């Protein structure tokens with residue numbers, strides 16, 4: 037993984053000192069709410085429903101065991117001994133004291149971490165495929181480019197006061213596991229006919245009130261042009277993105293209003309004019325960063341069937357919570373943060389420390405955070421799987437439900453977020469309780485539920501196979517359900533099935549919907565495929581059919 | 588007399604804005620719209636001429652005026668509007684403006700000074716509630732940067748180059 041050099045370390049240290057001074061000025065009444073807001077957001081600090089919330093950056097989801105241990109320690113010392121992992125692979129602390137935040141940031145800086153640009157109208161934490169470096173189908177490892185983008189976008193002189201937030205995702209495989217099509221800029225590593233590396237560049241994707249799938253602005257951008265081209269996009273956006281209406285300020289609105297072709301022309305014109313003064317990505321710098329991402333020292337091992345002859349519980353875990361690895365004898369192991377009865381994505385300090393220890397023993401001391409709010413130990417020897425499972429089970433981190441309906445993506449909702457309409461965590465628990473039968477879950481197969489507590493769509497509900505959105509109806513929590521959303525390479529936005537349902541009926545409605553699938557699917561057909569084949573009508577008919585039946 | 592921050596110093600401002608007390612010999616900053624209306628009148632003054640642009644105005648359109656002005660003031664109307672950062676870079680890099688580039692408006696806060704300087708601004712008209720000495724310190728807050736941009740005093744390391 038990337039190790040800071042003197043420049044990186046000096047920067048985060050100087051940033052902590054700056055924020056300490058800003059916090060002091062705010063507490064002394066020398067900095068207005070408004071001004072402090074602008075600087076605290078750019079350091080990851082929100083003022084939430086109950087307390088401040090600190091969003092700590094985990095660049096492209098990669099953590100060393102030392103860093104995860106530090107997160108556990110910080111959560112225990114400054115918070116209530118747990119944290120929440122988000123879809124942008126960051127960690128949120130929900131109860132820190134404002135006056136402690138500079139100390140927390142100073143602690144984080146000792147392990148090369150920070151909370152810079154995890155919120156505010158600037159370039160946010162860049163995300164990548166959680167299978168980066170271990171996926172069989174990979175063109176190249178996206179993480180070095182993510183790290184380069186992290187550095188280039190940090191404290192950017194020109195693009196730190198954008199019209200709105202700006203998110204990058206980079207993938208290196210044909211299968212898009214990073215939801216790159218719903219990012220402001222999505223970069224797909226590819227090779228041209230001569231074998232040179234470059235990127236297909238997508239622009240203008242995003243969720244929120246106006247969900248839009250990103251469009252291709254450039255089929256092939258050579259690696260050395262990455263930063264200069266991104267600067268051209270950002271400059272056009274910084275100048276012409278709307279600033280009069282916060283709901284129309286994302287780049288997707290600009291791209292849509294101009295049309296992709298005119299937007300592309302503007303970017304190209306800007307790029308031609310500014311290339312000479314924009315940062316060039318030298319091969320030596322790419323090599324320097326890449327050298328931090330060399331594969332770990334894998335042993336020469338044979339594949340074997342680790343599940344053979346083991347108890348069914350382990351077999352289920354093996355099937356659902358581990359994934360194929362490009363190196364024989366290894367598998368990637370999910371640490372499920374979707375235990376039934378727990379808030380999805382939450383992890384206690386004890387669990388963080390224990391997983392850090394486990395990673396030291398079985399996965400080269402590295403941990404990844406996934407877009408779906410789980411952790412991943414990417415490089416586990418197959419012969420270690422059984423012991424790893426036993427440990428994870430002890431820790432309540434082995435619920436064998438990855439990729440099933442209860443592996444839900446859920447935003448924090450009313451419990452923490454001041455914008456929320458709805459208590460998403462309660463609804464998630466309701467669904468977990470109703471779908472507690474694992475065999476039933478396995479029979480349903482791959483169904484992604486994504487839930488947001490308001491239009492801001494932090495839970496990506498538009499692209500869930502089943503999307504659930506909390507809405508406010510005369511002060512009560514209701515839920516709108518969409519079907520057919522997807523982000524894996526053939527992105528689609530879900531369609532609303534009809535009127536929203538009251539909180540107490542959400543789980544039952546979901547059950548009726550999946551029953552339609554279970555009884556009418558064709559052989560081997562996934563839920564989302566059936567929705568695309570038959571449309572929402574049969575689901576809609578059942579979903580609302582049975583208030584009387586149920587009574 | 589207004590005190591401004593200019594090239595790492597707090598100094599008395601030599602410039603007046605249109606509407607402030609000024610003699611014909613005083614250096615005067617005129618909004619772009621006024622300058623466009625009667626360019627000859629303004630250029631006929633004996634004092635130096637500066638122009639002021641608002642975020643919604645196009646910097647490219649200044650090309651013909653730049654040879655006649657000694658100062659361009661770019662407006663930062665509030666904390667969040669960052670269009671002026673791009674204007675700074677465009678004026679320096681593309682339009683090759685070598686005169687004084689000044690940041691003005693309610694949005695010119697000490698916490699932005701470092702980035703503004705990196706975008707080519709060399710003087711800062713701070714709102715009255717801002718402390719100029721603290722702002723001066725903020726100019727030296729960082730001694731490392733990642734991006735190529737305006738080189739400013741005190742930077743010892745940079746990552747990417749043009």
Ligand code: SF4
Pocket residue numbers: 447448449450453454455456457488489490491492493494495
């Ligand atoms: S979707 Fe809404 S409720 Fe959920 S975290 Fe985002 S802003 Fe808060």
